Amino acid sequence: MCSKGFILVFLAYFSLVTSNLAPFITKCKWDDSKCIKESSMKAIPRFADGIPDLNVETIDPLNVKYVDASSSNIKLIVTDVVVTGLKNCEPKKVQRDIAKSKLFFKVLCSPDLNGKYDMKGQLFVLPIEGNGNLIAKVPKLVINVELDLAEKEGKDGKKHWHVKAWKHTFELKDKSNVKFENLFPNNEFLRNSTSELIAQNGNGVINEIGQPVIKAVVAKVIENIKHFFTAVPTEDLALD
Numbered sequence: 001m002c003s004k005g006f007i008l009v010f011l012a013y014f015s016l017v018t019s020n021l022a023p024f025i026t027k028c029k030w031d032d033s034k035c036i037k038e039s040s041m042k043a044i045p046r047f048a049d050g051i052p053d054l055n056v057e058t059i060d061p062l063n064v065k066y067v068d069a070s071s072s073n074i075k076l077i078v079t080d081v082v083v084t085g086l087k088n089c090e091p092k093k094v095q096r097d098i099a100k101s102k103l104f105f106k107v108l109c110s111p112d113l114n115g116k117y118d119m120k121g122q123l124f125v126l127p128i129e130g131n132g133n134l135i136a137k138v139p140k141l142v143i144n145v146e147l148d149l150a151e152k153e154g155k156d157g158k159k160h161w162h163v164k165a166w167k168h169t170f171e172l173k174d175k176s177n178v179k180f181e182n183l184f185p186n187n188e189f190l191r192n193s194t195s196e197l198i199a200q201n202g203n204g205v206i207n208e209i210g211q212p213v214i215k216a217v218v219a220k221v222i223e224n225i226k227h228f229f230t231a232v233p234t235e236d237l238a239l240d
């Protein structure tokens with residue numbers, strides 16, 4: 001009895017310490033970009049579903065409670081944002097630079113965004129104001145992310161990647177649709193003309209006032225990548 005119990009505990013322990021925590025990751029050599037890209041392609045939908053055991057939240061849908069996107073020209077608060085479609089992001093390029101300890105991602109995504117906005121100020125040098133629903137469809141959003149990594153020993157005594165810093169850029173490769181409902185609540189004429197201007201210039205609107213929202217979404221994804229790296233040692237992620 002006693003020795004059976006011991007064997008069971010031993011087996012459980014053994015499987016815990018030896019099992020790969022992220023079996024959906026194909027381990028690649030650092031310079032094998034093709035392997036890394038293919039591995040990322042398989043990993044993105046798994047990751048997007050969320051992995052509670054590894055402390056990774058669902059990122060499709062992804063919720064962002066509050067973004068202050070204000071600038072000197074405009075007060076813009078965006079709240080209760082729900083982004084969908086990140087599950088279908090396609091990696092275009094994923095590279096590691098081990099000398100500089102960096103990880104680069106270039107992904108093509110087609111997210112939809114729903115939220116609430118409150119704004120007052122200037123857009124394209126014209127006055128704008130309103131509050132209500134915000135809806136955006138961005139059919140071809142290319143996001144480049146650069147992660148600065150360090151290696152740290154985790155609680156498991158193994159090496160883990162730690163994201164020290166990150167930066168991103170984005171490009172809009174197709175026409176985006178942006179709609180602010182209830183602009184100029186008390187002026188139908190201005191509401192109509194401004195809504196029309198925005199409907200014609202979705203990409204311009206995103207480039208002028210949407211950057212903080214995109215940054216907040218990228219930040220939320222990176223937060224989960226950090227959790228993932230904290231949970232999974234590098235030996236389960238890469239071959240070197």
Ligand SMILES: *[C@@H]1O[C@H](CO)[C@@H](O)[C@H](O)[C@H]1NC(C)=O
Nearest residue numbers: 187188189190191192193195
């Ligand atoms: C605003 O647009 C609506 C719907 O297109 C139209 O019925 C209305 O006459 C317009 N109002 C003004 C003041 O242009």
